[in-house]
Amino acid sequence: MAIGKAISRVEAGDKVTGAARYTEDVRVAETAHAVLLGSAISAGRVRGIDTRRAERAPGVLAVITHLNRPDFAAVPPTPYTAEGRMPLVDDRIHYAGQYIAVVVAETREQAEHAATLVVVDYHRTSPVPTLDAALSQAYIPRENGLARVPSEYRRGNAEAALAAAPVRVEEEYRTAALSHAPIEPSSTLAYWEGDRLTIYDSTQSVHMHRPLVAIAFGVPEDRVRMYCSLVGGGFGNKSYSWPHVFLAPMAARVVRRPVRVTISRKQVFTGTGHMAATVQTVRLGADQDGRLRALIHDSVNQTSFIDDRQETASAITPYVYAVPDLYARIRVTKVNTGTGGAMRTPGDSAGAFALESALDELAHRLGMDPLELRRRNHADVDPVSGRPWSGKQLLACYDQAAERFGWDRRNPEPGSARDGDDLIGYGMAGGQRTEHQRPAQATVDLTDDGTAVIRSSMVEIGGGGLTTLSQIAADGLGLPTAAVTFQHGDSALPAAAPTFGSMTSGSTGSAVKLAAADALRAAIDLAVGDRRSPLHGADPDDVVAHEGGLRLRDRPGDGESYRALLRRNRINTLRGDGDFQPEGEDAEHAMATFGVHFTEVRINRYLPRVRVVRHVAAFSIGRVLNAKTARNQAQGGIIMRLGAALMENQRPDPVSGRFISPALTDYHVPVNADIGEIDVIFVEEPDTNANPLGARGLGEICAVGICASVANAVHHATGKRVRSLPITPDKLL
């Protein structure tokens, strides 16, 4: 069995030797380079734009602005078109960094130089700079097209139940805007041959984004071919087509040459979204014994003047605990900022900070162990639909992680644990993520040299999908993983589920499993019908895949290799098709992934910087496909959120609304020295209720609950409750 094994990534060698080809590495003859000029102001208009000096600068081929741009054929649909306004359509400025000109030149350096020569005359209006400035204007978006969840949810009468509850917690929590900050800045290379468009793009899904480009340029979808084999980190920001994706083909049309746009590091911050800042209130009512009676979770996030995009912070809340009366609401408010986008883990990680912090406050108020409080409110079935869970091992996660962590050693008294000048705190928090599924297709070709080829448009974003899906095909055909290769990241291949929303394992993985089974069936049928085969005449149900071929289940001796079978029959490849279709609305089970986090912090009592020295997490995700990539994925998700807990803050200038730290020097993400021991437990249970493979997603659940776990540990260490992220030293002085 390859599935579950700790196998190194199949593309690891290429990545460490530099042979791996990312979008920026693709070379096409005659490519010109475009640089995007961003607005210096965050609200107003372009009154005038003088491009004459730039046009005369060495190497310049074109300067495109709202005044001379070609028209787009149509505005493709949101949400996967990131912004509902096409770039350069008019003179209006909605946020700083919004593209106002495209400078195309022979080299990138020439384009950069020419961009400094463009003179812009701005008409400034006064911006709404921050979420705080806009808070009183919050509203429920009328058009809910951008969210896949309702803005409001109600069961029972939460207000009345809250008023009647003997114990209450009512607090406000804040999360900062966060940048995805991937290492790879987005890059798009586009060229036209007549009305055929080839586009290499840093995208998390070629099949979701190809139609958007086709609509924008008014060409049939099958005239557009989109490629992306490897993404150098996306975390959600490459799950949308941002304006630069449309500007590259536009510029290519104007200069009649291939054009590459690689956005700058600064533009990663302003031009490819962020997780919006939120202000949330949580109101909990409980009995003395800790049973939750009422829960109200209200969230407001900043959105742009272009779109109403929700950070769905309270969307998961109705599903998490068995609370009879509950109200959840998500509102937005307009700020002169770019449109936000899904970032690992959209909604849920910001929401869990508020909800799981409030639970800790409640436990403290009740004098109850915070873990016990959660046990008492465990949702045995989905509280929203009443359906059973497809699989849920959360209680086992609690037990195993608590034991590994040594939670029973915790003295509940804040400030009670010390080591020299260090205050020691233990905290915990839970996490939950709704499991999403989408249709996915793949083929698996069995070849006459005894190997197999998977074909599916999946993009490898660093999570290990190429490896785990190869393992699935290998197991399905009885081959070693090394005998499986993968054609991927090309819109001409069968459509994978997008590589976001934790859908690779469950959806694309199931498609590969079905395709491998189909190929196997074809091989078996061939063998049992072939007089020259040792398996001739056998019942197909008795034949199984084994070590590169087929054999009888009960008589290991009788069988033959795929190679012998196919060569003898002069067949080069046997193709298996896999088409995974989710059950959708009327599924029998509710599906989610679950997790729990335990954190130990140490804080010098004089110089209070929070250090996370130890973190133990346990997850219930069904079956684990690869112990190594899964552990790696989970640690990455945890580290990412430790950043949100302790340092990350994409903050706007409070006057101008510009992001003032768009560089990795100033936008802090954790460095190696910040990270202590991270221990990850998977409580496995093959979940074939969810899908044929039995695996649910991991990429997102691993990043839910960490911020609260840290904040709760900080409270335990210091007695201070920090309700506003990130928890920087100044908040603990």
Add this chain to the structure above:
Amino acid sequence: MRPFTYLRAPDVATAVRAISAEPGAKFIGGGTNLVDLLREDIEQPGTVIDITGLPLTGVEELPDGGIRIGALVRNSHLAAHRLVTTRYPMLSQAILSGASPQLRNMATTGGNLLQRTRCLYFYDGAAACNKREPGSGCDAIGGFNRQHGVLGVSDDCLATHPSDMCVALAALDATVETRSEHGVRRIPLVDLHRLPGTTPHRETVLAADELITAIELPPPPSGAVSRYRKVRDRASYAFALVSVAAVLKVRDGSVSTVRLALGGVAPKPWRAYAAERALLAAPATEESFTRAAEAELTAATARPGNAFKIELARRTIVATLRDLLAEGSAA
């Protein structure tokens, strides 16, 4: 980035001649700061003179027991040099607490002294900044000023000097040596950088055509212990919120030698003379340390975003001295 002329100077005389012949020219050492400034279009020199070929790469012992550090000694080399690790361990600590190994491998001693502020508004070409564009105003004052200075700042500029190395050098009584067509100058490090006043764009006392050639350190105070302590938002690879370089010697329970300098709080490496005066001959106790810190910080002025730095500086001074006291008595 704008086009510029690139020259490589083979020796000091050529470098000095080239810069006086080209107004607006800039030297480039490791380039870890200047290249960023060029790319951000914050500096636009017409000529860049590469000085990495100059023979100023040695660390030598001086007859009086001090050392002389060539201006082109790389930061990582200096931090690891035996004369530094044995005699001035605080200087090693300060350098190693800054930037990253890759940057320290490139950065030079001279470049480190003249690196420019990390004020976010200075780096944001769309913001008003008196340092970048004299007379345009200061957006940091009404803006996000958590990183900014509380000592020596003015109503025109709140920017801090970002160097860690310089803070240790200030406490170690370093002298900077320069060369120009007008000859050689020796400037105490604490006098190299100016306070902003109404002219924050004038950052040092150097003339535009002066080349830094070396730094000299007097022998370390005998019998003293020293330490560099840096407080920042993450464990590594971040500029200081507050840092302290301290040298302490205690005899019979009272302070007989003390040198104290602060980083992250001022427009220049800040020698804490008021604190030193309060400490000298005072009993070596936590109370004295606190009183000394307060003596230095009474002059501090804070904005809403950086008021915490005053308390953080007080605590960092006290914590560093407390540790040195323990270390000194253990020795």
